[in-house]
Amino acid sequence: MARVPAEAGPRIHCVRVFNFSAGPAALPLPVLEQARDEMLDWQGGVSVMEISHRSKAFMAVAERAEADLRELLAIPSGYKVLFMQGGATGQFSAVPLNLSQPGAHADYIHTGHWSERAIKEARCCLTVDIAADEAASSYSTVPDQSSLRLTSGAAYVHYTPNETIGGVEFPFIPATGDVPLVADMSSTILSRPLDVARFGLIYAGAQKNIGPSGITVVIVRDDLLGRVRSGTPSVFDYKAFAEAGSMLNTPPTFGWYFVGLVLQWLKHQGGLAAMADLNRAKATALYAAIDASSFYSNPVARNCRSWMNVPFTLAKPELDKNFLSESAAAGLAHLAGHRSVGGMRASIYNAMPAAGVTALVEFMRDFEKRHG
């Protein structure tokens, strides 16, 4: 059988920068290198993208990714792990469609941009009761447990543990009694160990801390399956997905493979306890630099500052453009804040090494000296 030789093109010189993008975000370099090395010849002269999702080789990839995710997060038995599409935004609709019947109501905690988006989508299907709304602090705080207005008979309680744009992160898991707790963990999952047993359902788009965009992880407690509303599209039906091993239709095979590589990498780093140490240290160093200066400031209350997304502003906003162009020239990329808020934002997910934060802090000090 003839093997088609890969075209021997020119070697392109490759420069990697410290990438602070909020999402899709930086991926671990060894994972990118492995995917590159396996791109043309994965397991026998084909790319992983070019074979059936039901082939033995791909099924092994899929199963291993799930097993590694279960191991890393210590997911108890009694939970299903689903690999879906449609992003976290798809889950904003899938959650009410799967966990409630017509006429139901659910409690939502409003802590910023992504909770608001979740609330808007949920109104398609049920009555949303706002358990707390942090508007008074301009979404720079999270509510205390004691201030949550939880309603009786709610289908579930939904919250956003880490607001990716506001940089606000819950320092505790809300207690909701017998009512299932649902969390949009898109920008914080895998950043530290997690007590999954506290949740009814966890979902996360992959493109912050799990892998490339196009794949969405859902972790759902078994007793919540089978409450799906009639008329729900089957691609959003958790039970149908669980029964089909997330292969109800063609899954995003490349993304699933890539997620598997990231999970392997996380295990090599020492798992989530090691990631927690690294992430805490990175965030502490960056907030310390911001707090030590009167030139930079972060608006978030200290008890709920995000480990993953660090927004900050300059005392002279007219220097924003200079900051962005000079930082980019120094190899510190994608530091612009979300288009809705401006300023700066450094996203420092798992794939950001400590050296990247050190380089950013040094650049910030130097910039302040020159312009402050």
Ligand SMILES: *Cc1c(COP(=O)(O)O)cnc(C)c1O
């Ligand atoms: C990025 C993000 C989303 C949106 O994810 P999509 O995959 O684009 O739908 C939702 N919630 C949070 C917390 C996010 O960080």
